Amino acid sequence: MSDKKKKTELLSASRVLQGLLGNGKSALSDGFLRWKIWRFWPQIVGPTLAKHCEPVGYERGKLFMWVKSSARMQEIRFFEDTLKDKVNEYVGRPWVKYVRFTLDRHGVPTTSEVSTEFKKMLEQETPPENDGT
Numbered sequence: 417m418s419d420k421k422k423k424t425e426l427l428s429a430s431r432v433l434q435g436l437l438g439n440g441k442s443a444l445s446d447g448f449l450r451w452k453i454w455r456f457w458p459q460i461v462g463p464t465l466a467k468h469c470e471p472v473g474y475e476r477g478k479l480f481m482w483v484k485s486s487a488r489m490q491e492i493r494f495f496e497d498t499l500k501d502k503v504n505e506y507v508g509r510p511w512v513k514y515v516r517f518t519l520d521r522h523g524v525p526t527t528s529e530v531s532t533e534f535k536k537m538l539e540q541e542t543p544p545e546n547d548g549t
Contacts, residue, residue, distance in 0.1 A: 449507055450474045460506045461499060468492065471503075472521070477513035479503060482521050489517045 450471060458466040468488045473480035481499070483489040492499075500512045 446474055449511060453479075453503060453506065456506070460502050465492070465495065465499075469499075469517075472518065474512075477511070478516050479512045479514070480516050480518055483517050483519060486519065489519065492517065 450473070453460060454471050457470060460466075461469075469481050469483045469492055471479055472482045479500070481492075483492055496515045500515050503512045504510050
């Protein structure tokens with residue numbers, strides 16, 4: 417038996433989940449990455465571009481982007497490769513192969529909705545532990 421002890425490092429649950437969901441092998445990883453991209457969109461593409469478009473969906477290498485207007489859509493098409501590159505750089509792998517633009521905002525959550533849902537979840541009373549009595 418070796419005298420060397422294995423060093424183990426405890427990780428927070430959020431880091432473990434992020435590792436599992438962000439690795440691309442989980443069935444939930446695409447949804448997690450889509451949420452993460454939506455949540456940090458201004459940091460990924462910059463505040464100016466983020467004012468005019470948002471990610472609304474992802475399917476098999478296609479990132480669907482909502483754009484404010486037809487005129488903006490035409491303008492943002494010139495940045496399609498840049499958008500794709502910035503998202504892939506943020507994710508750390510070639511996740512987006514194509515970008516598709518839409519004027520349909522359906523499916524784009526708002527920050528206030530997410531915060532409200534999260535707050536409600538935190539405020540819920542946790543069920544008492546069953547002590548066997």
